[in-house]
Amino acid sequence: MRQKSLPSRMPTSHFDPYARQTHLLWRNRVNGWRSQPAEAVFAALAWLATIALMSWLLLAQLPRLRGYLLWLREEHAWATLGACALMVLMDQQQSRRRQRHDAAHDWLSAQPIMPAVRRRRRWLLLLRLLPFAAVATPLLLLAKASLLQALMLAASASVAALIGNVLGDFERTPARQTRPRETAFQTSRARGSMFSWQCIEAGASIAPRHLAPLLLVILLVPRGPLLMALVALLLLLVATGISAWRRAVMLIVQADRWLLVEPTPARIWLLQSLRLPLLMLVAGTLALLSLAWFGAGAVLALAVGAGLPVLGLLYLGVVVSGRAQPRRIPLRFAVHVAVLAACTQAFPPLLPLLWGGQLIFLCRRSLRP
Amino acid sequence: MSLALQVTDLHVAYRDHVVLQGVNLQLRRGELAGLIGPNGSGKSTLIRAIAGIQPLTRGEVWIDGQHLRDAPLQARARLGFAIDPERLPRLLTGRQCIELLHDLRGAQASLDRSWQLAAQLRLTPWLAAPVYSYSLGTRQKLAIVQALIGEPALIVLDEVLNGLDPLAAFALKGELRVRANAGAAVLLATHGLDVAERLLDRALLLLDGRIAEDWDAGALATFRADPQGGLEHAVAERLRSSR
Numbered sequence: 001m002r003q004k005s006l007p008s009r010m011p012t013s014h015f016d017p018y019a020r021q022t023h024l025l026w027r028n029r030v031n032g033w034r035s036q037p038a039e040a041v042f043a044a045l046a047w048l049a050t051i052a053l054m055s056w057l058l059l060a061q062l063p064r065l066r067g068y069l070l071w072l073r074e075e076h077a078w079a080t081l082g083a084c085a086l087m088v089l090m091d092q093q094q095s096r097r098r099q100r101h102d103a104a105h106d107w108l109s110a111q112p113i114m115p116a117v118r119r120r121r122r123w124l125l126l127l128r129l130l131p132f133a134a135v136a137t138p139l140l141l142l143a144k145a146s147l148l149q150a151l152m153l154a155a156s157a158s159v160a161a162l163i164g165n166v167l168g169d170f171e172r173t174p175a176r177q178t179r180p181r182e183t184a185f186q187t188s189r190a191r192g193s194m195f196s197w198q199c200i201e202a203g204a205s206i207a208p209r210h211l212a213p214l215l216l217v218i219l220l221v222p223r224g225p226l227l228m229a230l231v232a233l234l235l236l237l238v239a240t241g242i243s244a245w246r247r248a249v250m251l252i253v254q255a256d257r258w259l260l261v262e263p264t265p266a267r268i269w270l271l272q273s274l275r276l277p278l279l280m281l282v283a284g285t286l287a288l289l290s291l292a293w294f295g296a297g298a299v300l301a302l303a304v305g306a307g308l309p310v311l312g313l314l315y316l317g318v319v320v321s322g323r324a325q326p327r328r329i330p331l332r333f334a335v336h337v338a339v340l341a342a343c344t345q346a347f348p349p350l351l352p353l354l355w356g357g358q359l360i361f362l363c364r365r366s367l368r369p
Numbered sequence: 370m371s372l373a374l375q376v377t378d379l380h381v382a383y384r385d386h387v388v389l390q391g392v393n394l395q396l397r398r399g400e401l402a403g404l405i406g407p408n409g410s411g412k413s414t415l416i417r418a419i420a421g422i423q424p425l426t427r428g429e430v431w432i433d434g435q436h437l438r439d440a441p442l443q444a445r446a447r448l449g450f451a452i453d454p455e456r457l458p459r460l461l462t463g464r465q466c467i468e469l470l471h472d473l474r475g476a477q478a479s480l481d482r483s484w485q486l487a488a489q490l491r492l493t494p495w496l497a498a499p500v501y502s503y504s505l506g507t508r509q510k511l512a513i514v515q516a517l518i519g520e521p522a523l524i525v526l527d528e529v530l531n532g533l534d535p536l537a538a539f540a541l542k543g544e545l546r547v548r549a550n551a552g553a554a555v556l557l558a559t560h561g562l563d564v565a566e567r568l569l570d571r572a573l574l575l576l577d578g579r580i581a582e583d584w585d586a587g588a589l590a591t592f593r594a595d596p597q598g599g600l601e602h603a604v605a606e607r608l609r610s611s612r
Contacts, residue, residue: 015475017472017473021458025460028462028499029460108473110420112441327501
């Protein structure tokens with residue numbers, strides 16, 4: 001057998017494949033924008049409009065926000081400091097865990113990557129403090145916080161970030177000792193229909209470990225303002241509910257990919273896959289409707305009772321009809337919402353008709369082979 | 370002849386479920402070996418353990434004389450491993466993936482060889498497209514080209530023939546033989562017993578987390594010569610006797 005000596009190849013420098021990958025991803029993204037200028041301009045305008053709207057809302061609420069911040073500074077400075085530090089710590093811990101999981105399972109996991117590169121990646125996570133600082137600085141200015149208070153916040157956030165980064169190396173069960181992470185419905189518990197898969201998937205997002213931060217909120221809020229604790233809890237529950245709903249809906253995209261080669265017509269399994277999202281939508285609407293009714297009167301109740309099903313059903317329709325191209329779902333949804341918003345400004349009575357038309361259009365697209 | 374792979378007393382468990390229990394394996398350079406076995410026997414786990422992406426409960430792995438735990442950088446630099454196609458970066462193009470790995474492994478000189486292999490596997494028309502637009506077979510081809518970047522002393526492939534079209538599968542088998550002749554060791558996990566019988570120098574049957582049979586080139590030649598039995602028959606007999 002012919003033999004020749006094989007060169008022992010080694011990375012020649014501290015080449016950072018992750019940095020190169022990020023650079024390439026951005027280049028591809030920019031090229032994508034260039035190749036579809038109309039879509040890119042629309043997305044940019046949508047973002048600008050969103051930022052403008054949020055800024056307007058924020059400015060309108062500025063006096064109230066200032067009052068609230070002053071109250072926090074004077075009455076609950078330590079609790080606020082603790083809450084911020086805890087938030088930073090949990091963010092760092094989660095990010096570090098995610099980073100370790102990716103390093104163990106991604107496409108570069110078996111490649112010879114210099115330890116210095118991995119270390120650098122790890123500490124780069126601390127840059128996540130920058131968005132925190134960007135939000136905290138104007139809030140501190142609004143609250144007329146002293147330099148000492150600002151420094152204390154910066155110091156506690158930095159220490160919390162370091163602790164969170166280190167804590168991210170410890171897990172209850174070592175990630176590397178398990179098989180790569182699977183979505184809940186891929187596990188052995190998943191049996192039977194689409195409905196039961198969706199239930200498992202939705203249930204995974206409201207598991208105790210995901211709900212733990214909700215309980216922390218109660219502990220963090222000072223004894224006095226119970227109403228604030230309830231509002232915070234409600235907001236987090238809404239966020240969890242939306243997450244569960246989205247996971248149930250996005251399962252349709254996965255199912256479509258799996259069933260593409262099967263001779264099963266889409267309408268058979270699609271009808272079954274709509275049950276859970278629709279049930280959750282009805283339950284969520286009723287819950288929020290009753291809360292809004294008791295808390296804020298008829299106008300808000302009407303807005304919730306009408307707005308949630310309108311947008312929820314529209315999103316469901318966009319996902320089902322665009323399941324073959326999931327990357328375009330957010331953009332398509334934005335277009336439909338923009339059309340509705342324009343109609344609300346121009347001629348509101350046309351709104352129900354337009355919405356119905358959109359749903360019929362999406363239904364027809366959904367059933368197209 | 371030097372060893373490209375040495376595995377001693379390898380144990381792997383997923384929490385309470387023991388998958389590999391005391392695997393011992395040696396591959397010499399120039400050897401083209403196949404890992405066969407029923408579903409759930411631990412083939413992929415063994416492959417992942419050799420690639421260093423599966424933590425070991427116990428045991429040692431050396432790649433071309435480099436200890437995987439103590440000198441991971443050196444060991445991995447000598448390893449060519451085809452990653453699970455589903456883990457390829459969806460938003461990069463095939464060309465970008467290959468170039469990035471060449472830069473990482475300091476193997477820019479062998480870039481032309483990768484393009485040649487891509488052409489043999491009929492991957493070239495897809496190289497400019499993002500990975501998310503690839504079919505399973507096309508992703509598999511990209512993972513194979515990545516595994517063969519540079520001249521790894523050990524090439525480890527897990528079920529890579531699945532999803533490949535006949536021409537690409539033929540080209541890959543030829544390339545593996547060329548690499549083996551050039552001094553690399555190849556470990557190929559496969560369910561295709563006919564492939565194992567015709568292509569390999571050695572076939573290892575993994576059963577219940579252990580190497581239950583180790584058929585060398587002579588035994589495989591005997592199987593090929595036997596029109597009644599063959600490797601398939603031998604494997605079936607061995608599986609029946611283990612029940």
